[in-house]
Amino acid sequence: MKHTLAVLVENKSGVLSRVASLFARRGYNIDSLAVGVTEDPDISRMTIVVHGDGHVLEQVTTQLNKLIDVINVTDIRADDAVERELALIKVAADVETRAEIIQIANIFRARIVDVAPKSMTVEVTGDEGKIQAIEKLLRQFGIEEMVRTGKIALVRGAKKV
Amino acid sequence: MTTGSTEKVNGAKALIKCLEKEGVDTLFGYPGGQIIPFYNELYDSDLRHILVRHEQAAAHAADGYARATGKTGVCVSTSGPGATNLVTGIATAYMDSVPIVALTGQVPRALIGNDAFQEADITGITMPITKHNYLVQDAQAIPRIVKEAFHIASTGRPGPVLIDLPKDVQNIEIDLQYPDRIELRSYKPTYKGNPQQIKRAAEEIANSCRPIIYAGGGVISSNASAELVELAEAIMAPVTTTLMGISSIPTGHPLYIGMLGMHGSKYANYAIQESDLIIAVGARFDDRVTGKIESFAPNARIIHIDVDPAEISKNIMVDIPILGDAKQVLRSLIKYVQCCKSEEWIEKVNQWKKEFPLTYCHSQDTVMPQFVIEQISEVCKDAIIVTEVGQHQMWAAQFFKYSKPRTFITSGGLGTMGYGFPAAMGAKVGMPDKTVINIAGDGSFQMNSQELATVVQNDIPVVNVVLNNGYLGMVRQWQELFYDRRYSYTFIKGSVDFVKLAEAYGALGLRAEKPSEVRPAIEEAVRSGRPAVVDVIVECEANVYPMVPAGAAINEFIELEEH
Ligand SMILES: Cc1ncc(C[n+]2csc(CCOP(=O)(O)OP(=O)(O)O)c2C)c(N)n1
Ligand SMILES: [Mg+2]
Numbered sequence: 001m002k003h004t005l006a007v008l009v010e011n012k013s014g015v016l017s018r019v020a021s022l023f024a025r026r027g028y029n030i031d032s033l034a035v036g037v038t039e040d041p042d043i044s045r046m047t048i049v050v051h052g053d054g055h056v057l058e059q060v061t062t063q064l065n066k067l068i069d070v071i072n073v074t075d076i077r078a079d080d081a082v083e084r085e086l087a088l089i090k091v092a093a094d095v096e097t098r099a100e101i102i103q104i105a106n107i108f109r110a111r112i113v114d115v116a117p118k119s120m121t122v123e124v125t126g127d128e129g130k131i132q133a134i135e136k137l138l139r140q141f142g143i144e145e146m147v148r149t150g151k152i153a154l155v156r157g158a159k160k161v
Numbered sequence: 162m163t164t165g166s167t168e169k170v171n172g173a174k175a176l177i178k179c180l181e182k183e184g185v186d187t188l189f190g191y192p193g194g195q196i197i198p199f200y201n202e203l204y205d206s207d208l209r210h211i212l213v214r215h216e217q218a219a220a221h222a223a224d225g226y227a228r229a230t231g232k233t234g235v236c237v238s239t240s241g242p243g244a245t246n247l248v249t250g251i252a253t254a255y256m257d258s259v260p261i262v263a264l265t266g267q268v269p270r271a272l273i274g275n276d277a278f279q280e281a282d283i284t285g286i287t288m289p290i291t292k293h294n295y296l297v298q299d300a301q302a303i304p305r306i307v308k309e310a311f312h313i314a315s316t317g318r319p320g321p322v323l324i325d326l327p328k329d330v331q332n333i334e335i336d337l338q339y340p341d342r343i344e345l346r347s348y349k350p351t352y353k354g355n356p357q358q359i360k361r362a363a364e365e366i367a368n369s370c371r372p373i374i375y376a377g378g379g380v381i382s383s384n385a386s387a388e389l390v391e392l393a394e395a396i397m398a399p400v401t402t403t404l405m406g407i408s409s410i411p412t413g414h415p416l417y418i419g420m421l422g423m424h425g426s427k428y429a430n431y432a433i434q435e436s437d438l439i440i441a442v443g444a445r446f447d448d449r450v451t452g453k454i455e456s457f458a459p460n461a462r463i464i465h466i467d468v469d470p471a472e473i474s475k476n477i478m479v480d481i482p483i484l485g486d487a488k489q490v491l492r493s494l495i496k497y498v499q500c501c502k503s504e505e506w507i508e509k510v511n512q513w514k515k516e517f518p519l520t521y522c523h524s525q526d527t528v529m530p531q532f533v534i535e536q537i538s539e540v541c542k543d544a545i546i547v548t549e550v551g552q553h554q555m556w557a558a559q560f561f562k563y564s565k566p567r568t569f570i571t572s573g574g575l576g577t578m579g580y581g582f583p584a585a586m587g588a589k590v591g592m593p594d595k596t597v598i599n600i601a602g603d604g605s606f607q608m609n610s611q612e613l614a615t616v617v618q619n620d621i622p623v624v625n626v627v628l629n630n631g632y633l634g635m636v637r638q639w640q641e642l643f644y645d646r647r648y649s650y651t652f653i654k655g656s657v658d659f660v661k662l663a664e665a666y667g668a669l670g671l672r673a674e675k676p677s678e679v680r681p682a683i684e685e686a687v688r689s690g691r692p693a694v695v696d697v698i699v700e701c702e703a704n705v706y707p708m709v710p711a712g713a714a715i716n717e718f719i720e721l722e723e724h
């Protein structure tokens with residue numbers, strides 16, 4: 001089972017490696033990790049997607065909390081949050097396939113952000129399912145390169161982590 | 162938060178002043194190029210510095226000092242090889258939750274990351290073995306960092322903290338103002354147990370017929386021995402301890418049933434297996450304790466008192482977790498409890514105690530290692546016992562009669578050979594009026610025997626009793642029992658003459674080869690008031706029993722065969 005953790009940390013050098021090394025040495029698997037500064041410049045926010053059962057989640061959370069630079073850890077439930085991921089997908093494209101790719105992009109409300117004689121780059125934002133779906137459709141044209149940011153998430157409404 | 166005036170000093174001097182403010186009186190260390198500015202200021206300071214002969218010993222000495230006194234120990238080294246030499250000592254302290262602060266020199270900031278001479282990324286290297294660490298980038302931050310480091314090391318679940326100090330940072334002038342309080346928004350240990358949970362625990366206890374208290378090192382680090390004994394007596398429950406929990410209750414207490422686990426007493430293991438309620442205090446259900454976890458205490462409900470939330474339900478699911486400091490939680494728990502219906506249970510446990518006592522093959526001509534421990538126990542009743550790692554460590558755990566907390570100091574979690582002697586040195590420095598005995602193996606002692614120079618130079622009269630069996634005995638025991646007696650590279654007999662080794666350093670060297678010589682040798686060494694090594698030639702193939710093979714349930718023993 002997948003869990004999305006919002007981890008608020010002190011915005012200091014070395015914090016990312018503390019978190020990453022904790023996951024590595026305790027054998028927890030990270031599906032994705034996104035990190036950036038928050039509205040408070042002293043605080044960074046990591047969004048970490050992990051998989052594991054309740055026991056693993058409990059352990060990940062308490063072990064993360066033990067790191068001095070970790071301020072708090074919240075398990076964000078999907079039905080209670082806005083979750084997004086951004087992907088850039090460079091697809092092989094020529095005069096014949098270009099139109100079809102644009103059409104697919106439109107359906108997914110994705111954008112074409114670069115066009116070259118033999119390729120196009122599609123920018124898509126959405127949840128994991130959406131990105132997987134467009135990736136699957138674009139694969140037939142040949143995906144040359146793809147990059148994903150990893151998921152970020154905010155709890156809906158007034159509630160904060 | 163700061164009070165008082167500021168003064169202008171360089172980073173190194175600031176560091177020393179901050180250490181003094183923290184109440185530090187002793188440092189264990191070894192100088193080098195990148196820590197020279199610090200040593201230059203140390204030259205004029207009142208702090209006592211013990212010059213070790215290997216940085217590993219500095220870390221272990223700081224650790225031994227901390228365990229014996231309850232205060233935070235401090236060690237110092239230079240960058241690169243000096244810092245990496247501390248690593249084993251830091252890891253040892255980490256595994257046993259011992260508060261130490263390690264100070265390391267680092268190459269100047271401008272050179273960091275360039276593979277400069279004697280550069281090592283020590284904050285990176287020690288990340289998984291410190292509670293926290295710092296690379297000081299800004300000299301002005303030194304006072305805050307020192308304050309935080311000591312706070313973090315000594316509070317909550319204690320542990321080592323490292324501060325890495327680039328050489329140029331040590332030279333920069335700063336305005337020194339020592340904060341008298343700090344606020345870490347991300348670090349607020351819980352000390353007071355949740356009253357609801359404590360009441361639930363008291364109810365469980367009242368309903369239990371076969372309760373057992375399982376006490377670990379947390380009882381000692383939170384100074385909760387008196388409360389532990391009071392609880393045990395209030396509810397009439399037998400007490401077993403982990404290796405780290407030894408000395409938290411007097412060995413002779415009628416409710417004490419010794420250590421449990423792999424080399425635990427049979428009666429402790431039987432009792433935990435048959436209990437209906439385990440009250441775990443400051444212990445972590447380590448694999449050496451639980452054996453095969455699926456068959457551990459199958460009918461017991463578990464109350465777990467611990468200061469570290471990450472230990473709750475880590476290895477075993479508990480029924481009533483109580484997050485908090487052992488001393489405080491036990492204090493409030495005692496108020497709610499009443500005696501359980503445990504008379505029959507106590508009787509049964511006492512029966513086991515009589516039926517399966519800890520024992521060994523006595524001998525008239527050969528010195529049995531267990532006999533040596535018994536002799537030490539009689540001669541040095543109130544001594545602080547420190548150990549190395551191996552069979553001798555287990556015998557020290559099984560056969561010495563401890564009466565006060567902080568008198569048994571051993572590397573439990575990491576099992577570091579070479580720990581004992583330098584840790585004993587640190588313990589003696591911290592507790593100069595106590596007799597400090599290092600119970601050593603002939604293998605382990607050779608891992609840090611160079612510290613004989615340190616104890617002689619600084620007049621630290623530690624007595625090392627080497628149980629010389631000519632083997633890396635604990636490994637040999639496993640080879641005997643599980644590898645068909647194929648003693649692959651565990652034979653070390655005749656490696657050195659320990660008496661001459663001691664004498665070469667200017668320490669007292671004595672030898673005992675017959676049972677009758679053991680006691681006089683120990684007495685003489687203790688009486689001499691000098692650093693000493695007593696080389697006791699013991700039976701070479703004695704084994705530690707009982708033994709639960711790794712991975713078996715803890716009531717499945719390999720036992721001593723009677724001759
Ligand atoms: C640094 C280190 N290396 C290796 C080991 C593995 N080990 C555990 S006990 C032991 C033998 C110890 O021999 P000795 O000190 O003579 O004690 P004895 O078991 O003979 O009493 C060894 C090699 C260890 N615990 N620590
Ligand atoms: Mg030996």
